[in-house]
Amino acid sequence: MSYIYYLKPSSFCFGVKRSIEELQKVIEKHSNDTIYCIHALVHNPKVTTYFIDRGVKFVETIQEVPSKDAVVVFSAHGISRNIFNEATTLFKAVYSLECPxxxxxxxxxxxxxxxxxxxxxxxxxxxxxxxxxxxxxxxxxxxxxxxxxxxxxxxxxxxxxxxxxxxxxxxxxxxxxxxxxxxxxxxxxxxTPKILDICKATYERQGVIQKFTSNFETLVVIGGKESSNTKELYKIGEKLGKKVFFGEGLSDLLENKEFMHQNFSNVAVTGGASTPIEDILEVIDWYEKKGYIAKTLEFQG
Ligand code: SF4
Structure with missing residues (x-):
């Protein structure tokens, strides 16, 4: 028997969901304006493409925003307060979509x-x-x-x-x-602050790999290559001695010959806090079609 384990939680965290929802509201509210997002809203190319398709322009600094009539949003990663304050004096409307x-x-x-x-x-x-x-x-x-x-x-x-x-x-x-x-x-x-600055989503996504490490020998990590929390999942897998595959989605993984021809019996799949759920489910589905039995392993606290 071969197993594909779906590690939970994975995929969008509270902060990413919130930022995406907030940007959607900004788009609805400012349907006649050009919206500039400073930096990728979250570090996932699919999410960026989704918003580019809805007219959002992505730049790295407020200096690149060409018009004072623009609406400016700052990404989930947060913004230095003086830059935010400066932006409020320069543009039509300014929003921070920073994670709490x-x-x-x-x-x-x-x-x-x-x-x-x-x-x-x-x-x-x-x-x-x-x-x-x-x-x-x-x-x-x-x-x-x-x-x-x-x-x-x-x-x-x-x-x-x-x-x-x-x-x-x-x-x-x-x-x-x-x-x-x-x-x-x-x-x-x-x-130090009373509570560590590592967020709950990061802690839990790392914790589920460590807690259930004896269940699998191979780890598949799905997520954006710029995503810090996703890269940490990859590193934890390597540190635990797993064979780790890392891709932005199934199509990315299928370009890897080693991934294509693997014959591991126990594989776990996870995704970073900015990875769309469908990208993870697509990988699980691929394994199931190869005869693997899908099971969920969930981290609680
Ligand atoms: S990974 Fe953590 S800090 Fe980043 S958006 Fe999610 S909850 Fe917020």
């Missing part, structure tokens, strides 16, 4: 600065939209920020007094916990 889990980090920045903490260690991936905006926001307020992503960087933290540790929402949960512990062992004045 990202908003939590901006609230923490404000809270710590009000408490007199003007130094931050930020655990995040340089170049990622969420990370770049958080770093920019901290610096714009005159605070210092040191960005790290690896334990080897901890000795280079330049702060001696109190500082706050924040992190990107979609990183590896275990890595962030480990880094925070290591930092606090070496810097007694390091403080």
């Amino acid at each position: 889990f990202v908003s939590k980090i901006y609230n923490e920045i404000r809270y710590f600065i009000e408490q007199g903490i003007k130094k931050f260690v930020y655990i995040g991936k340089q170049g990622h939209q969420e990370a770049e905006n958080v770093i920019h926001d901290i610096q714009f307020q005159g605070a210092e920020v040191c960005s790290i992503l690896d334990v080897s960087e901890i000795p280079h933290i330049p702060f001696s007094g109190p500082f706050a540790i924040l992190s990107q929402t979609t990183l590896n949960f275990d890595l962030v916990q480990h880094l925070i512990k290591q930092i606090q062992q070496q810097f007694s004045a390091a403080i």
